[in-house]
Amino acid sequence: MLKPIIQIYPMLPTKDENEREALRPIGRNREIYQQTLKDWHDIVRSADDLGIWGAATIEHHFWSEGYEVGPSPGIMNAYWAAITKNIRVGQLGYVMSTQNPIRVAEDTAIIDHLSGGRCFVGFARGYQSRWTNVVGQHLGAKATKSPTAAVYNASAVGSGFATATDQAKDIDNDAKNRAIFEEGIEIVMKSWTKDSYSHKGMNWEIPYPFETGVDDWQLAQSGVTQRLGAPNEIGPDGNVREVCVAPAPFQRPHPPVFVSGSGSPQTIEYTARNGFIPVYFTNIQTAGPLGQRYLELARGHGHDFRPGQNQALVRWVQIGKTEEAARKQVLDYDYDIFKNFYSAMGRRKLVGDDVLASLMQSGLYTVGTIDSVRKQLMEEWSILPAEYFVLVYHFAQMPKDAVIENMELFMKHIKPDMDEMVYKAQRKAA
Numbered sequence: 001m002l003k004p005i006i007q008i009y010p011m012l013p014t015k016d017e018n019e020r021e022a023l024r025p026i027g028r029n030r031e032i033y034q035q036t037l038k039d040w041h042d043i044v045r046s047a048d049d050l051g052i053w054g055a056a057t058i059e060h061h062f063w064s065e066g067y068e069v070g071p072s073p074g075i076m077n078a079y080w081a082a083i084t085k086n087i088r089v090g091q092l093g094y095v096m097s098t099q100n101p102i103r104v105a106e107d108t109a110i111i112d113h114l115s116g117g118r119c120f121v122g123f124a125r126g127y128q129s130r131w132t133n134v135v136g137q138h139l140g141a142k143a144t145k146s147p148t149a150a151v152y153n154a155s156a157v158g159s160g161f162a163t164a165t166d167q168a169k170d171i172d173n174d175a176k177n178r179a180i181f182e183e184g185i186e187i188v189m190k191s192w193t194k195d196s197y198s199h200k201g202m203n204w205e206i207p208y209p210f211e212t213g214v215d216d217w218q219l220a221q222s223g224v225t226q227r228l229g230a231p232n233e234i235g236p237d238g239n240v241r242e243v244c245v246a247p248a249p250f251q252r253p254h255p256p257v258f259v260s261g262s263g264s265p266q267t268i269e270y271t272a273r274n275g276f277i278p279v280y281f282t283n284i285q286t287a288g289p290l291g292q293r294y295l296e297l298a299r300g301h302g303h304d305f306r307p308g309q310n311q312a313l314v315r316w317v318q319i320g321k322t323e324e325a326a327r328k329q330v331l332d333y334d335y336d337i338f339k340n341f342y343s344a345m346g347r348r349k350l351v352g353d354d355v356l357a358s359l360m361q362s363g364l365y366t367v368g369t370i371d372s373v374r375k376q377l378m379e380e381w382s383i384l385p386a387e388y389f390v391l392v393y394h395f396a397q398m399p400k401d402a403v404i405e406n407m408e409l410f411m412k413h414i415k416p417d418m419d420e421m422v423y424k425a426q427r428k429a430a
Helices: 017-022 030-050 073-083 101-114 129-135 147-154 167-193 224-228 265-274 284-300 323-342 355-361 370-383 400-429
Strands: 003-008 054-057 088-091 121-124 257-261 277-280 312-319 365-368 388-393
Touching (some): 017 323, 054 073, 073 101, 101 167, 121 167, 147 167, 257 265, 277 284, 355 365, 370 400, 388 400
Parallel strands (some): 054 088, 312 365, 312 388
16 A cells, blocks of 8 residues: 655745745744644644545754745644544654754654654755754754765756765765764664663764763662663663663654655665665656665665565645646746745756746656546656655645645545555565
8 A cells, every 4th residue: 555645845825926025034924834834734634534644744944935944843743643543743854964863762752652653753864054054063064965866866867956066075064964864863763772772973972971971870879770770771880871761662663764865875775774764855767776776775684675665755746627727736836945945056957947847857746637647656656666655745835725635636536546556566576
């Protein structure tokens, strides 16, 4: 069965660019954000009623322009867990090059309990310099363009990705960002799965200081932790030598882990090694070969996945009554963010001044009538029958009712055929 996840990019709405300018900084507009939040919750409730597998949002900060006002995904997830019954809640994802990994482990474990085991966790590396460089300064993190992904995607037909502008700088920043990211996730995994642990890495010593341990923990001096805590927390010298992160997640051994990527082979190698779920923000010409590579690498690390299993493909889906109506909806809802954000920062190519053509050539959009969207998705799933399908919506620039209608059309008219394709692909490989 296909597992759809709705991914909401919280875009505060305006009727046009002039209004966005007049309301600057709209990201701090209380009234618009409050209404967006209320409608967002209605969308998640509707997704729950429709049987959608998961609901996710992002972590991005400092969005004065109002394009991605999503600074605290965990709080959103906790609230969604309280107002829904079956849908899973998560993020795609926490930017681990800026985070305290122990806090991430604690927060997500609590969300997992609040939801009764309906939590999934996503991780990302951080590509937006304005906030990644500020929030990640304690770790020395810089935003990364992942130059290997840029090169890899440039060779694909209709990639829509801009290449790196300063490869030497990008390669250095990317390597450091990746090291911080992987160490952070290692600590999260230890926190989730071990009763107690120690860690010494590039940025983190646990406990601190690592060489001596914590030498003034009063409950160790009185023997309480030795009797009541985790068995290995206190060393023979009476110092704290390991830490016990509580609570453990509700799910065993932990919630599903997704890792967002834009086509970097290193990310695929990393997810395959750990059995994580790669999330392909790429066209099918890139995702198809990466999906096959993921299976091969995963097998080498003891993970025997079938084609498409444990993988996620991302698409911006827009379904209209006619092809022309669907394309107009894309212009109404995505023109502003594509022109003034995605293409302006070099994440997507702008073909001349034709924003619609640029959107379509990115390979990330699936636009048209029910029949044509079904046909496009079935063709892509014949190449990579991904277990998870991430449907992205630029809500609230795309109104609440339009998002809900789009979800309903997908679940009723398209998902059943995709279910069958995923089932056949996995059954054939069994």
